[in-house]
């Protein structure tokens with residue numbers, strides 16, 4: 001710790017339309033595969049914390065579910081979580097995609113920002129995808145929309161300007177304790193990361209055929225074979241029979257591939273040999289059954 005100044009710490013929430021690169025940013029900063037990336041929108045459904053610790057400060061990142069107009073009960077729930085989070089944190093990073101520019105989704109988010117007093121940085125991500133001349137007009141446009149404390153262009157994928165952003169965050173953090181030990185990068189239970197790794201493989205491998213509503217529930221997680229291996233049993237939940245067929249594939253080929261790829265990642269995560277057993281179950285319209293949300297890991301009372 002630097003003795004000339006006191007230690008700083010705080011909570012930072014990342015918001016933005018689906019697919020702007022929030023998970024990629026967290027992963028870049030934390031340097032480990034924690035938030036799940038996918039080309040499909042809205043894969044980040046839970047609150048994921050990444051902890052970034054330096055000699056002078058500790059930043060706890062909260063990867064807030066994409067704020068958007070709720071279309072169903074799950075959407076309502078996510079909105080409520082996100083809105084509460086925004087009021088509690090020390091800083092909000094509002095991330096946009098430089099390529100896409102301003103859209104209606106942003107308008108909705110800015111309305112939410114107007115309801116909080118928390119300082120906001122505008123993070124213009126994916127600058128590797130645009131010509132430098134396009135940046136200034138974009139900055140000017142957004143400046144008109146909200147009094148951002150800072151506007152910082154980055155490429156989460158290539159790592160451009162991430163250091164500057166981290167410095168700006170550190171400057172803004174209040175004095176505070178080091179909440180987590182230095183080597184702790186997430187306080188999320190491994191169970192959640194494992195189910196998300198499986199879910200990610202389903203989304204990637206089935207491409208457009210399976211909607212993001214697919215859920216994965218962990219049934220078993222235990223050490224076996226004299227502690228030499230970990231047994232993971234999980235159920236993939238889809239909404240329709242046809243989706244079940246797709247996830248299982250011809251003679252189980254798709255499910256086998258999902259399992260193979262997920263196992264590699266889970267072994268890397270746990271540092272152990274892993275046996276993975278996957279099941280597929282149809283649960284019609286699960287998103288609209290508020291009472292079931294709790295069963296799938298969404299807990300209102302945690303927030």
Ligand SMILES: Nc1nc2c(ncn2[C@@H]2O[C@H](COP(=O)(O)OP(=O)(O)OP(=O)(O)O)[C@@H](O)[C@H]2O)c(=O)[nH]1
Nearest residue numbers: 019020021022023024041042043044126155156157
């Ligand atoms: N070219 C480029 N692509 C990026 C950058 N950052 C993220 N991406 C890509 O954008 C896609 C979406 O990234 P995610 O990190 O999953 O986006 P997200 O905002 O977490 O998405 P949700 O979980 O849906 O909210 C992925 O294919 C990333 O590789 C970037 O700086 N440049």
